[in-house]
Amino acid sequence: MSITYRTGLSALAVFALAAPAMAGNTLIPPGLRVAVAKSAMTVVPSIEWNKLGARPGRNSESWTQDGDDLNDLTFYGGIEAGRPLFREVDKKNQPLPKVSATMLITDIPVLLENSYRVALGAASFKVDLVEPLPFAGNKGVRFTYSFSKQNETLQRRGEARGAVIAGKLYLITYEAPGLYYYDRSAAAFRAVAESVRL
């Protein structure tokens, strides 16, 4: 192997290491039905979104308008029983709660809350409203919540819709800071959530 080739390979290795964070963010155009989260779940966005190259976990994906800290639309497409909602943060000391095939729809907000409490440290999290709402023609739930991250006073709001279908969890969450950003994209999130099909 020539030195030049090897240098090229090392450079490639550096890029490969950096790749997941740089992995192409792609444009999601409005008006077209798209499959999301490597699953059978499809939605039709009303406006354009950016799909982030980095995924929160297996069978999930995130869309944003201005960055995931300012507006985050995440799809969980059929998380199987025994798996956490997203990647473990500290599996040994603080394992994330797992999806159960026998979950009731009212267990979905509890799963999200407990997962966030682990992932976001001692941050505050409050479920504000829980109501039944069909999800892709199945018995589902809609809930709203508010939380703040560790060492932050910036209040964030969230709304989610989900269901347990054939033992797997399907969930769409939308989160943004309560100041300005939440209201700015809330209607666009609802358009996506209402278009969901399986």
Place this chain on the structure above:
Amino acid sequence: MVKPFRTLLAALCLSLLAAAPAFAQEKTGAKPGFVLKPGTARVVLMRPSILVGAQSTGGMFEPNADWTDQAKENLAAALAAAQTGLGNSVVAYAEPVGADSARVAEYQELFDAVASSVIEYQFFAGNRLPTKKRKDQFEWGLGREVGALPGLANADYALFITTEDHFGSTGRKVLQLFAAMANVGVTAGVHKGFAGLVDLRTGDLVWLNADMQMGGDVCDPAGAGKRVRQLFEGFPGKPVEAPVSGTPAAVR
């Protein structure tokens, strides 16, 4: 959604960026068409967010109250000295009390989140969002309601400033040395500086200067002066000065 893994990767990428100047990213952005003529606007300087601490060997941040107090004192003096040279009237914000004070603090954190998003999703070309890639595009803001904060009624712009310094511990510096021997880029220290100008009529972020590795040791009066000069580099309406070197702040 949370992103612990991505944060690590982002940190890794930042380390790589710091190790390879060829990857240097943009540091300043302004809304297309935005110009601020000297002597035409009233700018209110919001209370700067200043935090100083140590970075452990593992990269964790440990805030230090003494260093932070020292930096606050030094930066306040440096800002007061710089305020008169910005081309427009810059006055310090009269902080409200009670619930309004909490709201001001939230806006400061919102500014931090926006500035961090601009760095991650616009300045860093490799990770730019497709909707932020369009030519001459700089669409960021805090929302029109920021202008309704008490005390801003007669102002045209709000100037937000954030500095956060994580000085690398001895362990971190040793790790950096060994990592360098293994050809792996590890940064010792973070020297974050954001300065942003927000139009109070529209809530738009019209100018931002943001960098994760600014120069100047904020715990030292001369270093704080250097940091402030770097924060105001390219400030709209400011008379042109010699550029400030971007060498990262000295380790403690």
